[in-house]
Amino acid sequence: MQFNPTTLSGQQSTQGNYPPQPHANTPSNPSLNPSMSQPNLPTQEVLKQRQRNFLMGLANVHVTRGTPLPPTLTGIPYPPNYDPTHSPWKSLDCPPGQYGVVRVGGKEIDLLKMWSLVYQVGGWPKVTQQQGWTQIAHQFDLPEFLPHSSNSGQQRPVGQLLANFYSAILLPFEEMARRNMHDNRKAMMSSGRQPGVNAGPPNINAGPGTPHGALPSGAVGTNGVGNMMGGQHQHPAVSPASQSQPLPQSPHLRHTPAPNFQPSATPSSSDPAPNQASSQLNSVILGPQLAKPASETSESDTQGTKRRLESEEAEGKRARQKTGTSHDPPDTTASINTTTPHESVPGPTPSRTQFTRTKVEYIPLAREIDVSGGRDLHALEEDYLRSQRRPMRDINEWGTVDIEALTMSIRSRLTAELSYALTTITLLSTMRGPTPGSGFPILQCTDLLEEVLDLLEEEAFGTTPDITDYGLVDGAEIVRHRVLVDSVLEKESTLFAGLGHCDPQHETRGPGHRAGNIVLTVTNLIRNLSVTPDNMACLARHERTLDLVLRVCGITTSSDGTPKPVSPALTLPDVINARKDALHIFGNLSNYIAFPNPSSPSHATILTASRILEIIASILIEPSDSVPPTQFLKQSGVIFQQSKPPSIADLALDVFTRVGQLDSNRQVFSNVMPPSLAWRLLESLVHRLPVSDSDYAFLQREPWLSYLEKTIMAIYTIAFFSPPELKKKIKTDRSLCFSQVMVRLVQRFVTISASPDVRQWQLAVARRAVEAMKAVDDEDDAFDTSQSTQPTLTFGMGFGDSGDSGAEKGTGLLASRRDAAWDLLIRDLDAVMFSELESLMRVEC
Known part of the structure; x- marks a missing residue:
């Protein structure tokens, strides 16, 4: 409440000016006005x-x-014995x-x-x-x-x-x-x-002139x-x-x-x-x-007068005159008591009048909260922390659930039945079984899974079939993730943005759940199921699940050039949330995802690989995020102790490196990813590597070191499945400075001293960097099996005369930096890393 005092008006002082008494031996009354009690002093x-x-x-x-x-x-x-040097009042x-x-x-x-x-x-x-x-x-x-x-x-x-x-x-x-x-x-x-x-009365036994x-x-x-x-x-x-x-x-x-x-x-x-x-x-x-005045000191009379005056007042701010009655005690403060040795004579008593003003102020009884957008942030944080401390409930605590009844509820498409079924399945998906790694077994409920996928496809696309000629075209522009976020932010920041309809189908859809909410509920349900280890293998081999999850995340461009969702039932915020769920799903299932028949993949495999690469590339090719750690810290505005890598980019790197770990998956990526997109992706990854000493200071913390290892693994994956023309461009491009940045990183991690645990992580990053340089240095196609690994025998030549299989031709990637390579070779390295560094510094005579 703001302090806003008001001045009382109409208040008349009850003290008057009284003449001095004529008695010569009147004792001084200390309760009087100073000018009266001490008339001789100025x-x-x-x-x-x-x-x-x-x-x-x-x-x-x-x-x-x-x-x-x-x-x-x-x-x-x-005071005596006090030292002024210890005084707290020096200032x-x-x-x-x-x-x-x-x-x-x-x-x-x-x-x-x-x-x-x-x-x-x-x-x-x-x-x-x-x-x-x-x-x-x-x-x-x-x-x-x-x-x-x-x-x-x-x-x-x-x-x-x-x-x-x-x-x-x-x-x-x-x-x-x-x-x-x-x-x-x-x-x-x-x-x-x-x-x-x-x-x-004053003490009459006291002598004249003696104060009382x-x-x-x-x-x-x-x-x-x-x-x-x-x-x-x-x-x-x-x-x-x-x-x-x-x-x-x-x-x-x-x-x-x-x-x-x-x-x-x-x-x-x-x-x-x-x-x-x-x-x-x-x-x-x-x-x-x-x-x-002393006449008002009686509490009972004062309270009674106050109640009487309040009952007579019709308005709260009207001034009334309050006059004393015969029952009031005498005004002893405003009177002069003179004392003689034999009697006490009271002075003149003035009339007591006082004007008062009553002001009624109503203060609402409300809880003071610190809100932002109408929400109590402190209460939300407390609820979140309380939920974090809450232990995960066991699946047996839920009791017996009829899976067939849930399946029929979803199949009915009734609003109340859908709410009950999706809520129940969501709760079941978050519970854990009695043994570690167990939970809700979706493998045993195939009919329920199919009904959930049917609901997802129906609500998101209706009767619209999937496109058949989808693919990543060379030179085609990919809608970046930051563009989607900026578009949503700009639209939601307009005046009265919250009053608009958030359902694109509000004109044709009747009362009931919004289709976008149902789609997001299903994607979140699949994400929860993918966390349970018992369900990972089942969901990873279920092509329809992965295809529908990625299809919901599709983005296209309208006629005016603005991005819009492929699904007519979703909005851009829905697509952003669906993409995050899709990345989490693929991150959980990546160890079990293996594309079949990589040499000639099927149409479904090409669609799945193309869509997941498009989502990953839309996040990683963002120019504002493709900067070293120090530059990212300046852009984010957070302090160094609380700085973390960008979460969405870290998640995309995790999915890309895990899915691209198998050679068969890399071969599928090489078939669906055009060289222009591979170059843009590699360029953005190289720009994220540390360069200056301040950048390497971030790597003392585990989140940034893990982020760097994922970046190096992603560079190695792209270098592995890149065609020979792209590898040659990576090797010779001066603006990229691939070899300079990579060899500096290896030299820094090999020569730096750290604890054994951190040292193990740093050597792993250095080893991956050397392998990435070796993959780029080898300009051959990694999936070309047409060339024989052994040379053809000629007449008069035995197998031992065919030449050394380990001999390599051409100049190595580190031939121009032999001093840095020699400095690395004298270190304590394993045999594989030593041989690869020796190969990278070769010079063709």
Whole structure:
């Protein structure tokens, strides 16, 4: 709630100007106005005396706490045996010769004035709760912000600075004053007197001119606060919150009388209540305008008058006049009690009138939350963490499920039946069996799997058949993944984007589930099933499952050049989510995917290989992501300790390297991937490799080292199935710098020292890099079996004379960098890596 104080209007002071009494021997009443109780002192001297008493009480409080204030602030020297070098107040800027003043932001702040301001509006708790320190700062002409002491480029709010300043210096004094006020009220109630009313007539046994119940000047009570009011405290003992005044909105403080700080005197020995008087004399005066007439101190009368006035008011903001009745107690605060040795004569009592304004403010009871787009992010994070800690439920906890009933529910296509069946299967797919690696056995539910696939095909494509001439064409442009994300972001960022229809078939489709939601539910269901090891082999050999999952991820280009889904029931956000599910499915099933008959693959195999390569290439050929780790860190804007490789690119590399691990799958890739796409893919992978020393600093962390190993494996896979023309281009292209980047990586990982576990990973990456260079150096077709591995025998030549089978011709890839190759050969390398490096540095004579 924003702190917005309002100024009470129509409030008339109950204190009047009264002439002095003619009695010559009238004792001074300490509860009167200073100008009346000390008529011989000028006003300036009275104010100075008040400030001295205030500073004395403030200094005594901090002395009791063990942190005495500096003498330049209070005018009181340090206690004996105190070392000023350990003072916590060294940073205070106190003007010389001006006690009680501190300079903040170039402005002089009077401690007495600030304490009076805060106390009259309710004290520290209320000002802090209602965020009113900015209004307090305006009273001292302070700006809203001040430069930071340690960092000149930053600023800090002056309200917070003033709050900290008050909390350190004046808050202990305020708390002590509040405790004294509570003790005074308790003592007065225990003696049968009402708080705020004079304890009784003055002691007539005291000599003329002797003040009633006073302490010696400068006396300090047991609580550590000096008695800054001479005599008994005549103000009503109410809490600061109940008598607080609102802060004025004007930056200039309105003129208010200063607190009544008077020197104390010696107590009378004949006081009827010495303990009570001592407790009252140790009390601290309230802030300006905090004293109320004694006639209003009776709680029962006050509450009754308040209820009566509220019942009479028709509107909350209409001012009414409240007049005292004959039942009200006499106004002892505004009257002058004169005492003679034989009688007590009351002074004139003015009429008591007071105007009040009642303001009713309704504050809604609501829970404060930090929302973003109407969602409580903290609550969502807590639910997510709670779900992460929740253990996976066992499949036997679900009980008995009728699989045939689920199959019939899906076959019925009824909305309620579909909801029940898909929800049940999704829950079953997330559960695990009693043994490790077991779960929901989809292999035993072939009819259910076929019904789910029929539902997926029907909702996504209807009766539209699949295309037969699909393939990756040489030179054709592939819609990149970043383009899809930017298109969705641009569309969703428009005004009133959320009010549009998210179902492309909303005009022709009746009430029920959106087709896109059903499609995403089925793909997520298949993804959950692919996690279970018992289902991996079954789903990997089920061609229809892989084909439908990849078909849903299809993207085409409309007539205006914008991308659109192949499925008429999906939107671009649906396709992005479906592609992520497809990558996860192929990543889980990659160890069991083996394309049949690689030399002459079937039409279904070509479709599957072409579609998975298109999804992988659309992610990996993105130019903005094809950068070294340091450049990627600058683009992402995250700190180094929290930096991770791009998740979608890491997933695509994992799928490509796992599926392309078998030679048969590589041969299928070589048949369906055009050379132009293979070159773009290899170029983007080489650009992701580390180059500078700062790039290699990332490789000390496991996520980046794993990301690098997948990148090297992907380069080796492309180099393995590339045709001889593409290998020659990779070897001779100067802009790619293939050999320079690869040999620097191998040299860095072979020569660097690390722990045994990290060393094993680094040597594996170096070995894969050498194998990739060797695959590029060998310019022959890896799948060409037309050439014989052994030369033809000639007349007069035996088998041993046919030549050395290990002899290679031509110049190696590292022939121009023999110094780096020799430096690697002198290291402790295995035999295979040594022979490959030796072959790469050969020179044809």
